[in-house]
Amino acid sequence: MDFSFQDAISKILHSTGFVAIEPGQGVMILIALILLYLAIWKKFEPLLLLPIGFGCLLANLPLSMLANTDDGGLFNFFYSGIKHEILPPLIFLGVGALTDFGPLLANPATLCLGAAAQIGVYTTLIGAVALGFSMQEASAIGIIGGADGPTSIFLAAKLAPHLLAPIAVAAYSYMSLVPLIQPPIMRFLTTEKERAVKMEQLKPISQTVKIIFPIASTVIVVLMLPPIAPLLGMLMLGNLFRESGVTARLHDTSQTHLINVVTILLALAVGSSMTADTFLTLNTIKIIVLGLLAFCMATAGGILFGKLMYILSKGKINPLIGSAGVSAVPMAARVSQKVGQETDKSNFLLMHAMGPNVAGVIGSAVAAGVFLSLFGSGDASTGHAAIETLQTITTSLGQ
Amino acid sequence: MPSLIEPIQVSILAMAVIFLVLGILIVVIKTLVHFLPYTAPPPPPARASAPAAASGSSQNEDHIAAIHAALAHHLGKSPQDIHISNITSL
Numbered sequence: 001m002d003f004s005f006q007d008a009i010s011k012i013l014h015s016t017g018f019v020a021i022e023p024g025q026g027v028m029i030l031i032a033l034i035l036l037y038l039a040i041w042k043k044f045e046p047l048l049l050l051p052i053g054f055g056c057l058l059a060n061l062p063l064s065m066l067a068n069t070d071d072g073g074l075f076n077f078f079y080s081g082i083k084h085e086i087l088p089p090l091i092f093l094g095v096g097a098l099t100d101f102g103p104l105l106a107n108p109a110t111l112c113l114g115a116a117a118q119i120g121v122y123t124t125l126i127g128a129v130a131l132g133f134s135m136q137e138a139s140a141i142g143i144i145g146g147a148d149g150p151t152s153i154f155l156a157a158k159l160a161p162h163l164l165a166p167i168a169v170a171a172y173s174y175m176s177l178v179p180l181i182q183p184p185i186m187r188f189l190t191t192e193k194e195r196a197v198k199m200e201q202l203k204p205i206s207q208t209v210k211i212i213f214p215i216a217s218t219v220i221v222v223l224m225l226p227p228i229a230p231l232l233g234m235l236m237l238g239n240l241f242r243e244s245g246v247t248a249r250l251h252d253t254s255q256t257h258l259i260n261v262v263t264i265l266l267a268l269a270v271g272s273s274m275t276a277d278t279f280l281t282l283n284t285i286k287i288i289v290l291g292l293l294a295f296c297m298a299t300a301g302g303i304l305f306g307k308l309m310y311i312l313s314k315g316k317i318n319p320l321i322g323s324a325g326v327s328a329v330p331m332a333a334r335v336s337q338k339v340g341q342e343t344d345k346s347n348f349l350l351m352h353a354m355g356p357n358v359a360g361v362i363g364s365a366v367a368a369g370v371f372l373s374l375f376g377s378g379d380a381s382t383g384h385a386a387i388e389t390l391q392t393i394t395t396s397l398g399q
Numbered sequence: 400m401p402s403l404i405e406p407i408q409v410s411i412l413a414m415a416v417i418f419l420v421l422g423i424l425i426v427v428i429k430t431l432v433h434f435l436p437y438t439a440p441p442p443p444p445a446r447a448s449a450p451a452a453a454s455g456s457s458q459n460e461d462h463i464a465a466i467h468a469a470l471a472h473h474l475g476k477s478p479q480d481i482h483i484s485n486i487t488s489l
Contacts, residue, residue: 108428111421118417122410129406138406206437209428216427224420359421366420370413 020062024276031274032057035169038176045176048149048267052169055271068272075272078265082157082164087266088150089234094259095150095361096214096238097251099329103354105209106202109309110321110352114359116305117325118367120145120298124290131286136160139371141287144171145294146364147178147328153270154231155368159375165273166284170291175328181292182299182323182335189303190319194310195343197318199352210243221366227376228369235361298326302356324353327360443479 013019035053039046059067059075068079081087104110121142128138140160143152144167152171156164174181187195214236222229241251306322320340324332336353463483471478 105428105432108425108432111425111428112418115414115417115421118414122406122414125410126403126406129401130403132401135405135409204437204439205432206435208435209431212431212435213428216431217424220423220427221420224423225416362424363417363421366417367413370416374409374413 015063017062017064022062022276024280025060025062027280028060028274028276029057031279032060032271038173045172047263048172049176051264051267052172052271052274055268056274057271059272059275066272067275068269069275075268078269079272081265082153082269083161085154085157085230087262087269088154088157089230090262091150091259091266092231092365093234093238094254094262095329096235096240097242097254098259099235099239099242099358099361100354101210101213101239101243101358102205103202103351104358105205105213107352107355109317110325110355111359111362112309113302113305113322113325113356114327114361114363115325116322117298117302117327117356117360118146118363119301120294120296120326121364121367123297124294127293128286128290131290133283133286136375137163139375140167141290142294143167143364143368143371144174144287144291145298145326146360146367147171147175147295147298147326147332148361148364149175150266151231151364151368153266155371158372158377162278163283163287165270165275165279166287167291168270169274170288174291174295175331178295178326178328178331179335179338181295182326182332183339185296185299186303186320186323186335186339189300190307192343194307194319195340196347197310197315198344198347199316199318199321199349202351207243207245211240214239214243217362221362221369225366225369225373227372228365231365231368232362235365295326299323302326302360318347318349318352321349321353321356324355324357325360325363327357327364329357329361330354332360333357 032053035049035056038044039049039053055066055075058064065073066075067073068075070076122145124145125138125142128141129135133141136159140152140156140163143155146152149168149171153164153168156167160167218233218236221232238251238254241247241254302322302325303319304322305325306317306319309317309322310319318336318340320336321333323339324336326332333350333353333356337348337350340347340349463486467481467483468478471481474481
């Protein structure tokens with residue numbers, strides 16, 4: 001074999017990414033750097049935006065083979081975790097292990113606030129259809145109003161996988177902006193008298209109720225909305241680990257190591273789906289605008305229902321806790337506490353706001369379940385990811 | 400502009416389903432709480448055998464309880480972790 005120094009240099013130069021880079025990739029690298037800046041220096045949801053930004057960076061470096069669509073690439077395997085509904089439910093397992101349902105059980109009426117805040121999902125659905133999206137796409141966009149990242153990813157992967165990247169980025173970006181988005185709406189919709197309401201101390205709940213609730217709610221909700229079983233089932237299992245008192249190791253793993261590992265895989269998979277052809281479109285801008293509308297409407301819905309409960313309870317419920325119905329645990333509850341203390345420093349709303357906050361998680365999962373029942377694959381035997389995976393494995397083994 | 404009738408119908412239906420599901424959960428929770436009310440754990444057996452406490456003076460007992468709680472707080476421990484074994488009056 002003849003070896004020419006010049007040919008070798010030329011070959012090496014042509015194998016670098018510099019010659020293969022396209023303008024779209026350059027823009028996406030810039031967007032990745034912005035996400036990294038927001039995560040590191042502005043502290044916007046750094047646990048998620050940092051790996052999403054870095055995943056986006058890697059996916060858009062030419063010849064890296066790290067886009068989610070690059071068969072055999074590392075992130076293609078990570079993305080399978082989203083495609084086959086593995087990673088979002090595992091995040092929910094960790095969320096369940098971290099969450100105390102006590103405030104919700106002590107004041108179950110706050111579940112209504114979690115339901116009312118879902119109004120943001122549906123106003124956005126209508127807005128998305130008005131902007132030309134299909135019902136499936138609009139449903140996946142609307143769920144951003146649930147302020148629940150894993151649910152948004154779960155639904156987008158099932159109903160509109162081509163919109164997964166902008167939906168996930170919008171959901172997590174706005175979740176990090178909850179302390180900026182919510183307070184002006186909360187102040188605008190409530191009077192000073194309403195904001196000053198001090199709520200009664202929550203009653204303690206027996207441990208047996210805390211153990212039975214995740215089991216009973218799983219049975220009831222999954223029987224009513226079977227498609228939501230992976231999300232809700234894992235949420236309640238995580239909570240059962242916490243409350244049963246007999247699985248300390250599983251509880252500890254779920255709320256720390258497991259959720260951290262899964263967060264890395266999920267965020268990198270989302271980042272790897274942010275390629276120029278899927279992200280640099282007019283639809284992305286529309287989704288970013290609709291996402292903001294979703295958060296604003298969800299906050300307003302929760303607050304307005306809180307005002308209704310204030311009237312019905314003859315002034316015993318502070319409407320500010322309604323904004324926590326948007327999920328985004330526990331940041332939304334902290335915002336209720338902060339805005340409440342602006343009026344009265346001795347007012348502690350945090351634990352009261354945790355009730356609607358947890359209800360928001362269940363509410364957004366139920367909202368996703370309704371969308372899946374209406375627009376998901378109707379045939380459970382062919383549409384279920386686990387069945388698809390099994391069929392793929394069987395086919396591979398047969399070859 | 401696309402017809403908005405379908406998304407409006409879906410929204411109304413979906414909100415109704417959400418309120419129905421969460422309403423059922425409210426009933427379940429209220430039933431559970433009604434039939435399984437919270438009962439405070441039994442107080443730990445009294446280990447204090449101090450003459451002052453045993454004397455029946457409620458004022459002394461209050462003082463001991465206050466000192467006990469303050470000491471536990473200062474040491475960063477639960478009051479149950481600190482057992483008073485002897486009290487001597489000066």
